[in-house]
Structure formats: C-alpha cells, structure tokens
Amino acid sequence: MLEELQAGLERLDIQAEQALCTAYLRYIELLAKWNTAYNLTAVKEPEAMLKRHILDSLTVHSFVEGEHCLDIGTGAGLPGMILALAQPEKHWTLLDSNQKKIRFLRHVVADLKINNVELVHGRIEAFKPANDFDTIICRAFAPLVRMLEQTQHLLTTENQLLAMKGKQVDTEIDELGNHEFLIKLNDLALSGNDASAKLVQIRRTA
Numbered sequence: 001m002l003e004e005l006q007a008g009l010e011r012l013d014i015q016a017e018q019a020l021c022t023a024y025l026r027y028i029e030l031l032a033k034w035n036t037a038y039n040l041t042a043v044k045e046p047e048a049m050l051k052r053h054i055l056d057s058l059t060v061h062s063f064v065e066g067e068h069c070l071d072i073g074t075g076a077g078l079p080g081m082i083l084a085l086a087q088p089e090k091h092w093t094l095l096d097s098n099q100k101k102i103r104f105l106r107h108v109v110a111d112l113k114i115n116n117v118e119l120v121h122g123r124i125e126a127f128k129p130a131n132d133f134d135t136i137i138c139r140a141f142a143p144l145v146r147m148l149e150q151t152q153h154l155l156t157t158e159n160q161l162l163a164m165k166g167k168q169v170d171t172e173i174d175e176l177g178n179h180e181f182l183i184k185l186n187d188l189a190l191s192g193n194d195a196s197a198k199l200v201q202i203r204r205t206a
Contacts, residue, residue, distance in 0.1 A: 001025065001028075001046065001047060001050055002021060002025065004047075004050060004051075005021055005024060005025065005050055005054070005055075006021060008051075008054075008055040008058075009021070009055075009058070012055070012058050012059065012061065013062070014058060014061065014086055020085060020086065023085050023112050024050075024054050024082070024085065026111065026112060027054070027077075027081070027082070027085075027108060027112070028046050028049045028050060028053075028054065029046070030107065030108055030111060031049060031076055031104075032044075032046050034104050034107070038100045038101075038104065040075070040076040040100070040101060040104055041053070041075070041076050041078075053076075053078055053082070054082055056078075056079075056164075056197070057078050057079030057082035057083060057139070058079070058082060058083070058086060059188040059197065059199075060079060060137065060162060060164060060188070060199055061083055061086055061087065063135075063162055063186065063199060063201065064083060064087065064090065064135050064137070064162070065134050065135050065159075065160060066090075066133075066134020066135055066159070067089070067090050067134060068090070068091050068093075068131065068132075068133050068134050068135075069083070069090055069091070069092050069093070069133060069135045069136070069137065070092075070093045070094075070095065070129075070133040070135070070136045070137070070154070071083075071092065071093070071094045071095065071137050071138065071139075072095050072124045072136060072137070072138045072141060072151065073095070073124070073138055073139075073140075073141040073142070074094040074095060074096045074101070074105070075096060075098070075101055075139075075140075076101055076104060076105070077094060077104075077105050077108060078139055079137060079139050079164070080092050080093075080094040080117070080137070081094060081105065081108060081114075081117065083137075084114060084116055084117045085112070087116075088116055089116075090116065091116050091117075091118070092116060092117050092118070093117075093118045093119075093120060093129070093133070094117060094118070094119050094120065095120040095121075095122060095124060095127060096120075096121065097121070097122060097123045099121060102119055102120075102121045105117075106119060124150050124151060124154075125150050127154075128153075129154070132154070132156055132158070132159060133154065134158075134159050134160075135159065135160055135161075135162060136151060136154055136155070136159065136160070136161045136162070137161070137162040137163075137164070138161075138162075138163055138164070139164040140164070141163070143172050143175070144163060144165075144169075144172040144173060144175065144176055144200065145172070145175050145176060147161075147163060148161075148176070148179070148181070148202070155202075155204045156204060157203070157204050157205070157206065160201060160202065160203050161201075161202040161203075162199055162200070162201055162202075163199070163200040163202065164188075164197070164198075164199055165197075165198045165199070165200055166196050166197065166198065167196035167198075169198045169200060173185070173200070180204060180205050180206055181202050181203065181204055181205060182202070182203045182204075182205050183200060183201070183202055184200075184201040184202075185198055185199075185200055185201075186198065186199040186200075186201060187199075
C-alpha cells in the first residue's frame with residue numbers, strides 16, 4: 001500500500017516524504033480499527049480508504065488558499081485532516097455535529113501529534129468563529145443551495161468556499177438560480193480519481 005500511496009502523491013505533485021506517508025498509513029489503520037465499532041465511513045477496506053479518502057481528499061490541495069481553513073461536516077476528517085497533514089503551514093478547523101466522529105478525530109490528533117488542527121463539535125449554522133477563514137471546504141456535505149444557506153454568515157468577498165462534488169453538480173448549480181456568487185467548476189479527474197469528480201469554487205461578489 002505504501003508504493004500506491006507514494007505513486008498517488010507524486011501524481012498529485014505532493015512530495016512523498018516518509019513522515020507524511022507514515023502519517024497517512026497510520027490514519028488508515030486508526031480509521032479501519034474505529035470503523036468496526038463506530039461505523040465512521042462506508043468504506044471498509046484499507047486499500048479502498050487510501051484511494052477514496054486519502055488521495056481523493058488531496059486532489060484539492062492546490063486550490064486551498066490562505067493560512068486559516070475550515071472543513072465543515074468533516075466526518076472522519078475528510079478532507080480537512082488529510083489536507084492538514086499535507087499542509088502543516090496552514091491552520092485547519094474541523095467542524096462536525098457528530099460527537100463520535102469528533103472523538104475519533106481527537107484520537108487521531110493525539111496519536112499523530114498534529115498541532116495545526118482545531119476540532120469543533122457543533123452545527124455550521126450556529127458556528128460563530130472569532131475570525132474569518134480564507135478557505136472553507138466541504139466534501140459530501142449538502143446540495144449547493146442548502147450549503148450556501150448554512151454558510152452564508154461565513155462567506156466574505158475575501159474568502160472562498162470549495163465544494164467537492166460528483167456528476168450531479170450541474171443540476172445543483174442550476175438549482176441556485178439567481179445568486180450573488182462567482183462560481184467556477186474545476187475538473188479533478190486529471191488527478192487520477194473518479195472521472196466524475198468536480199470541485200466547485202465559490203466566491204461572494206458583493
């Protein structure tokens with residue numbers, strides 16, 4: 001699995017340093033162990049976790065801007081925890097309303113000695129941070145209409161919202177109708193994952 005991970009990182013233009021590879025493999029080990037009791041993810045096999053969780057999360061690493069980032073509905077830390085490991089210079093806040101998933105993430109932070117991650121247990125609508133984030137990201141969180149409704153208090157003209165989506169994304173964009181956002185659709189398939197993978201890049205225009 002190490003060779004597959006190294007090849008995937010190189011394909012994504014991420015330096016496959018030993019410490020980073022060790023951290024990702026340990027994360028997979030912890031996720032597989034906790035998954036048997038807490039059902040954190042529908043993906044059960046470690047090899048599938050590597051492709052569908054680690055490498056899939058990293059396909060967006062080049063789109064992340066600024067030093068302060070927020071992952072909403074992070075679940076088992078996807079993509080926030082995975083990106084935080086690859087971007088130690090950035091500070092990541094991971095938010096989720098599920099206590100057992102936050103408990104798992106606390107264990108990951110302690111086990112891997114991660115110092116650039118803050119965990120928040122709560123709902124995005126009620127989350128009122130002291131400072132703005134540069135990048136807000138979500139993966140499999142909610143349709144775009146509901147996502148923008150729930151995150152509008154966090155969006156400014158200076159930051160961006162990144163939504164990892166699949167083949168239904170065109171329909172979700174159409175459902176937005178008239179809006180005050182600049183939307184750019186990016187194809188993530190070139191990174192070697194599912195050909196239907198898309199990244200919606202959203203900025204407030206006014």
